[in-house]
Amino acid sequence: MTGQIRTRSGPAQHGTAPAEAAEDRGAAVRLTGLRKRYGQLAAVDGVELTIAPGEVVALLGPNGAGKSTTVDMLLGLTTPDAGRIRIFGQTPSAAVGSGTVGAMLQNGALLADVTVGEIVGLVAALHRTPLPVAEALRRAGIADLAGRRCGTLSGGQQQRVRFAVALVCDPDLLVLDEPTVAMDVTSRRQFWQAMRAYTDTGRTVLFATHYLEEAEEYADRVVLMRAGRVVADGSVAQVRAAVAGRTLRAVLPGGARPDRLLALPGVNRVDVRAETATLACTDSDAALRALLAAFPLAHDIEITAVGLEDAFHALTGRPDQTDQAGPTDQTGEDQPR
Amino acid sequence: MNTRYLVLELRRLLRSSRFLIFTLAMPAVLLLVFTGLYGGAGATFPNGIPVSTGLMINMATYAAMTAPLFTGTRVATERGTGWQRQLRLTPLSSTAYLLTKGLTALLIAVPGLVLVGAIGALVEGVRLSAGQWLGVLGGVWLAAIPVAMLGLAIGLLANQDTVQPVGSGLMMLFGLLGGVWVPAEAAPDWMLGIMRVMPTYWMNQVAKAPLLADAALGRAVLVLAGWTVLLGLVGAWRFRTATAR
Structure with missing residues (x-):
C-alpha cells in the first residue's frame, strides 16, 4: 500500500559517528549490511555498496539475484531486515520526500485514463521543487505526446513517460529498474540518448538491467549481484579482468x-x-x-x-540460468508483497 | 492533501463511461421509470410523503450510495497496477492519499444527487421548500460518509479481481435490502428487520427526516456513526497491515 515508511534512521540503528555522517554526505548512495529475507529465501544477503556522486552504475545479475529487492529498499518501498541506507546522507523516505531521488519502477503503472501531461503534471505538483512539466517531457523526448492518454501509448512510449515521471522532481539520484524492458531497438536507443543528456549534467544514476551491452556502453561502473550478494564491483574493464x-x-x-x-x-x-x-x-x-x-x-x-558477458557468466556462475534471464522474463524477482 | 490531485481524481471519474452510467444515468432513469409506474397523481405513502417525492428520495439515496462505493473500490485497482508504488515515490503521504480518495468519493456523488433533484423538481413535480431540498439532498450526501468509508475498506481488502464482484454485490444488497429500490414503506415486517441493519436504510431515513414530524434522525445518525467508526477501524487495521513490509 501507499504507506511511506518514515523512519528517521535505518531500521538497524547504527550509531552515526561524525565520521560516518561525513561519509554519508559525501556519497550519493551508501548501503551497509543490507539484508532482506522472504521466508526461507535470503533475497538480499549483506549488500555493501557506495556510489559516488556523478557515477552511472549498472546493477547486473540473473533473475532472483536481489536487484529489485535492493532497489525497492533503496527507495523505501520495502523495509530491510537489517542494514543501513543513505541517499546523499538522507534516509530513503527523507530522500523521496525532498525529491533527491527519482525512480522508474519496473512495474510502476501509469494511469491509463489520464494524459501524459496530466500525469507528469500531477507528480510535479506533489513535489516541492519540480522541473517545469514541459521541460521534463522534453528531456524524456515525449513533448509531442503531452495530450495523449497513457493507455493509448506503446510500451516504449510508456517507458519514456515513466522516465519523465522519474525526472520531473529534478532528482540528484535517478534509479531505474529494468528501464528498457518492452522497448524495441529504436526506442531503446532514443531512451539512452535522453539518459546520456541527463547524466552529462553530473547526476548520479543507478540502473538495474539484464542487457549486458547496455551496462557495457552506458555505465561507468558495473555491480554484479548473485544470490543476494555483490559478487563483482568495478569498471567494465575491471570486471572483465576479474575473470582474467x-x-x-x-x-x-x-x-x-x-x-x-x-x-x-x-x-x-x-x-x-x-x-x-x-x-x-x-x-x-x-x-x-x-x-x-x-x-x-x-x-x-x-x-x-573475455567479454562482459563471459565475465558475467563466470562470476554469476550459473550460465544455464542467466541464459533464461532474457528481457521478457521478469517473474523471478517479483517478491511476494 | 493536494488540490491538484483531488481535481485530477474527479476528472478521471468523470471520464469513465461506466461511472457515468452507474452513478448518473441509472438513478435518473430509475426515477423516471419508478415514478411512471407507481407515482400516480396524488398517491401518498402511509407516512404522508407523496409517492413521487418518496421515490425521488430513494433514488437520491441510490445516487449518494453508488458513487462513493464505486470510487473506493478503485483503490484496489490502483494497488494492483502498481500506481500506488509510483505515488509512494512522491511526498504524498498515505493518509493524504486515502483522504483524497474519500473526499473524491463524496464530491463525485454531487452531480448524481443534483440530477435526481432536478428531475424530481422539473419532471415529476416534487414540491419542497428550499430548506427541505437542502435537508433532503444535503442530508443524504453527508449520510453517505460511511458508504465512502466502506468503498475504501473494500478497496483496501479486496484485490483487482475480487473488487468488482464484491462492489456490485454490496450495491445489489444495499439497493434491494436497504430500502432503496424497494421502499421501506412497502416492505413486509420481516424484511424491515433486515433493512434496519443496512446503512442505506438509515441514509434514506436521514433524507426523509425534513419531511416527517416524527423522524428518528437521532437514531439514524447514531447508526451511521457506528458504521463509520467500524469501517474506519477495519480500514485503519487493513491499511497498517498492508503497509508494514
Missing part, C-alpha cells in the same frame, strides 16, 4: 585429444569440436607458443579477450 584471461581458438588438422591440450601451459579449460579447439587461457601467450610447438599445422588462430 583470454580465449584461444584454433583449427587443428586431424583434431586433438582434449587432455593433451589441457596439459599445455596456461590453459585451464578445453573444448574440442571436430577440428576446432577452444582453449580458455590464463596465459594465452605461453599457451600459444606451446600449441604451435605441439601442433605446427594449427591455423586460423584467434585470441580474444
